Amino acid sequence: MADKKKLLLLDGSSLAFRSFYGLLDLNNFRNQNGLHTNALFGFNRILTRLFEVENPTHMLVAFDAGKTTFRTELFDDYKGGRQKMPSELAEQWPYFSVLIDAMGSKTYELANYEADDIIGTYARQAEAEGFEVVIVTGDKDLVQLATDQTRVDITVKGVSDLKAYTPEIIREEMGIEPLQIIDMKGLMGDSSDNYPGVTNVGEKTALKLLKQYDSIENLYAHIDDLKKSKMKENLMNEKDLAFLSKELATIDINTPVSYDLEEFKVSERDLEKLTAFYREMNFNSFLQNLDQSEGDNSEHFEDIAYQTLEEITEEHFSEEMALYIEMLEDNYHYGKIIGISWGNETAIYTASLETVTASEAFKNWAKNEQMKKNVYDAKRTTVMLHYAGIQLNGVSFDTLLASYIVNTKDSGRDMAPIAQEYGYKELSLDETVYGKGAKQAIPEDKTIIYEHIARKVEAIQTMQPLLMAEFEKDDLTELYFEMELPLAIILAEMEMTGITVEPERLEKMKEEFSVRLTEMERAIHEQAGEVFNVNSPKQLSLILFEKMGLPVIKKTKTGYSTAVDVLEKLSATAPIAQMVLDYRQLAKLQSTYVEGLLKYIKPETGKIHTIYTQTLTQTGRLSSNEPNLQNIPIRMEEGRKIRQAFVPSHPGWKIYASDYSQIELRVLAHISGDKHMQEAFLEGQDIHTSTAMRVFGIEDESDVDGNVRRQAKAVNFGIVYGISDYGLSQNLGITRKKAKTFIERYFEKYPGIQKYMVDIVEEAKEKGYVETLFHRRRYLPDIHSSNFNLRSFAERTAINSPIQGSAADILKVAMIRMDQALKEQGLKTRMLLQVHDELIFECPEEEIPILEKLVPEMMQGAVELAVPLLVDSNYGDSWYEAT
């Protein structure tokens, strides 16, 4: 069967503007000539994506022709009041057509008409010829063109996401037919196109009227039926305006266009033109993608000299070298090393794992603290070699960790993009060399591996001095060498040590849960009156809201929400809601924690070895994965019991756990300098009680009941996150107005906090980044965005990151101090886990008295703040008992 013809119609002007404002980072998007390139970059991304996703046979990008159109003749002020195109966008304008042409598509503009009209006209023509049509624009007006054959995709936020409008979706969301959009616009007007509509009629009123009267014409035919009201008066007075607005909103589908549809057949993209364009614009990532999609991308690489060794001797080592170990698996506790490379400016060597493990010379070099090694991911390298029976010491630089410290955006497993960023362009993506997903494979020809990893060694060497220079420039040297790099080695040890988990305990829970889940599922089916998949939110929502007719509380992008807060509301009247909640809770425990953890117990050792990712979060926190041991249940007793399976690895040992009390609020008290909050901590008061008394004006501490304290606690949390009245109201289930007064009262009572929030946002705007107590940076490009959401998010981030990040820094310092102390004192105690504000150890019982002094000393003394740090500790026979 021949593929159906598919026409893609792009509103070039609209998308260009969207790209420009969606990526409003004018400093970073410039080419070597200083030309701004942000809009072109975004536009290219849309085009590439559309070609991939839609695979059109025909395509046209339509542009607005100029200031005057037939609409301005109808209405002088049409699009009046619009500010001029910013010069930064205007200078990019000529290049859009260059890009579109290179991509194999056509552009078109027509004097006196807007892009909308061209699109409307061709859409209707194409429909008549049996095409499938897709329109892409940032302008909602075009939704009026949707039909069964034509879909209209509107950009939602920025340009990356599109929302599809089909007639069904429009009916569902607005309750009208696509063509009625015109009537709606006629009544409500359009502020961006600057035509007025009827006074005081907005979308809501317009839709209400249209549902009753279908069209403006019919509405006015029945205008006498309307009850006397201000609205009726407005409608009568402004009848002309309504009809004029409707005319302005109507897309002309009979524009005198001059090309035949067949002219818009998509042609092959012109690689030469496209490459030249990307080069000119400095779009390196697109260039690289282009290379890959064209297959052999090593063609333009310089040859690299390296030597594959069968026999390794002392001569192959020098005082300072780069080292790289290749393994395809992400999880290095289970993966297989497929090649090893090391070298310096004069020579690069490669060897197989067998050759290396057979070599005493290599092992001695690896172990020797004095012999410096530059690596990419010190932790990964250390653990991989450990499993190969090789001890690695003397790691003096980690280029991955370094690039993350310079910019938290660099977090990649893959070296190529980071190397590229630092000017080393001779390296392919791992994906290109080894394939991805199911297609990934170890190359038959080992020289492919060796050449690739030899380049990695060269990349490490190239990057290292550049990263050092960045450290000096941004005052990051101490953070890196005193905190992050030593921590990487400590984390490696923690991961290798692992934590013992008793499978028997989990197996028992599994049996019990399985029986209960079956029964709960049966009961839910009974209530529903049919068998369905309770795990499917879609099927569940059909049962709840359509079959059983329960009230819809909240919607998601794709349908009805069945989230906790929704089900909780429903549970008052519908027992099935509570049953689903209970079922979900248990199902989560079963699949993620009981069965999930069992999968990760190493049979040989009975231990779980997580992987901490040190270079991922934007705040400086660690993350834990495969499995995540930072979110083991604790709030609900049932889930908390999971922790009973986490036990010491030797008989007679204990699990010892210490956590910081309210570290984030203490950090906030410190950096904000707020006297009242500092005082509360200095006097050892319960902070939430203290807040409750201040904010709610309670005189006597004994009058603070649980509920009031809970509310104060929620406000404190909200403050740390950069609060909004809406967020707080959702959280506490109170009105927005009430939430607002809470926050106002809070700021009144803690003026230092309010000042901090204003100042930090100001600082972020000035510098483009915020930083922690230890100078860890987070860049916030969106702080200047004209997009309200992006900007607001950046502002909240500016408030939260120094708090969350400084707390993370403090625990990192504590870990280093603790590790040092354990080693110096020759203790048997081992640090096992880190969970953001707590450390978990295993220890022989006799060391407990030592730890009770040592751990608080190391943790509380990690940093000197204006308020004391406080640590709580517990121990027992399992993690459960230690918390």
Added chain:
DNA sequence: CGGAATATT
């Protein structure tokens, strides 16, 4: 492969 839901700090 993205979205929804839910687990933690």
Added chain:
DNA sequence: AAGGCAATATTCCGA
């Protein structure tokens, strides 16, 4: 006029 709290990971479903 809009719009939605900070940082993560994992599982499941359904296109």
